[in-house]
Amino acid sequence: MKKYMWRAVGILLLTSHLSPLASQAQTYENQFRRPVSDVMKDVAARFDVRFKFDGNVDTAGVMLTYADFRIRPYSLEQTLDNICKHFDWNWWKQSGNLYKIKRYEYPRRHENEGRQMLNYLSSLYHNKVEWEARRDSLRKEVRQRLELDAFLDSCVLGPALLSKIRKHDGYTTQNICIELTPGQHLFGTIYAPIKTKSRKRKVSPLTSDLSPLIVCPDGHWPMRYRKDEQQRLGTLARMGAVCVDFDLYGWGESEKEVGAEAHHTSRAHVYQAACGYVLLDWMLTHRKDIDTKRVGVMGGSGGGTHTVLLSLLDDRVTASAPVVHLASHFDGGCPCESGKPVQLSAGGTCEPELAAVMAPKPMLIVSDGGDWTSSVPTLEFPYLQRIYDFYGAKDKVRNVHLPKERHDFGKNKRQAVYDFFIDVFSLDRSMLDESKIEIEPDEQLKSLYK
DSSP: OOOOEEEOSSOOOSSOOOOHHHHHHOOTTTTTOEEHHHHHHHHHHHHTOEEEEOTTOOOTTOEETTTGGGOOTTOHHHHHHHHHGGGTEEEEEOSTTEEEEEEOOTTBOOHHHHHHHHHHHHTTOSSHHHHHHHHHHHHHHHHHHHTHHHHHHHOOOOOOEEOOOEEOSSEEEEEEEEEEETTEEEEEEEEEEOOOHHHHHTSOTTSOSSEEEEEEOOOSSSOTTSHHHHHHHHHHHHTTOEEEEEOOTTSHHHHHHHOGGGGGSHHHHHHHHHHHHHHHHHHHHHOSSEEEEEEEEEEETHHHHHHHHHHHHOTTOOEEEEESOOOTTBOOSSHHHHSSOGGGGGGOOOHHHHHHTTTTSOEEEEEETTSGGGGTTTTHHHHHHHHHHTTTOGGGEEEEEETTOOSSOOHHHHHHHHHHHHHHHOOOGGGOOGGGOOOOOGGGGSOSOO
16 A cells, blocks of 8 residues: 655644635534545644554545544644544554554554553552462463463374484584474474583582573564574573474474464464473473473563463473563564463453563563563563562562663673573573574474475
8 A cells, every 4th residue: 555654844823724625615514524634734734743654554535524623732642542543543653753653453552551551450469369369360361262272182292303413512403393283393493501520510509410491482583593593592502501492383394384374373373382382391291301490481572472471371480581572562463472362361461461470480571672662661570570579579570671772682682581591590601602602504403304
């Protein structure tokens, strides 16, 4: 669709600025209608702003009833609410004086709505007993709305196909493939430490010689084979953790089985949740080198959504690190994150409340100033601290905020994750060196399954 952008040529007087013809055309009988394109031009001029219309918003020939009665001369935002909601549109402030007009998006809200939601949720519980009653309801209903158990019942869960182990500097990689449902597979790679006598001597007396496990759901960056993901999982493995990631549904090897469009379905939501759930279970059941008391989940963006979800679904998770994800006003814009109506659970919830189910176990929230997580330090983090304080464990939830950074899993975000797991899982900081990670070609990280 054609995009339109208007820029104000000056602030008009707060008097009627309609053409004589337009004024004559507006009557009670025709509901004071005007072309919405003309109305938006007038609003742009009145408030000295610009509007950019998303490709799926077409204003050509569209009329707005009671047009000028919708304008509030004292508030641009109320004016936009009055106009946009008539068409099931929404507005979003971009940079400077630019506003984008988009179709209504069910998983996305304005920050002030997130604040109102958290205030409402906070009014439901004032102590540990009240919170845990709410927590138990969330766990039960999220699982039901996700339809996870019905999906798991449909799984065949054939034996895992494992590639040969490839040795690197201080760690190994091995591809894994498990048939989940008939003809559809889970594809991933296991990164594991190479233990030496010197490494064993560095193990904390508070932990065993066994390795912690970190399940790593992937986000919507280009495939799990990319450099920064190999650096992150390889470095954590060098420091002593066993890590495993997996393809998004309809991405990577999965795309060859179901096609790319399958990712944009509600099935992707439950399939990816099941991948994390099944991988965690398989790793704990089949590997003898895992410390079941140290089980982490860590992912960025859409992987952060599934980090929160797996932490809620499986009580065996003992530490969680959602990165550039958590917000009270955004549930994730892809069906693989919000294809099932889990946000309607227990009368209505949001991502910070779902994340709070982890309390009082350690949790790291990584946020930045360049995406929807910019509100975390002043909005979502204080909410989480309140829940953790019910347990006297306010220090167990952390926030690393990078105000000058944008939406990625860059070096500083990876460092925040390293510091967190070094602390909570007693990893070996002396092995932290991303330059030691061998970046393998895509094909080498793919399963033996063809």
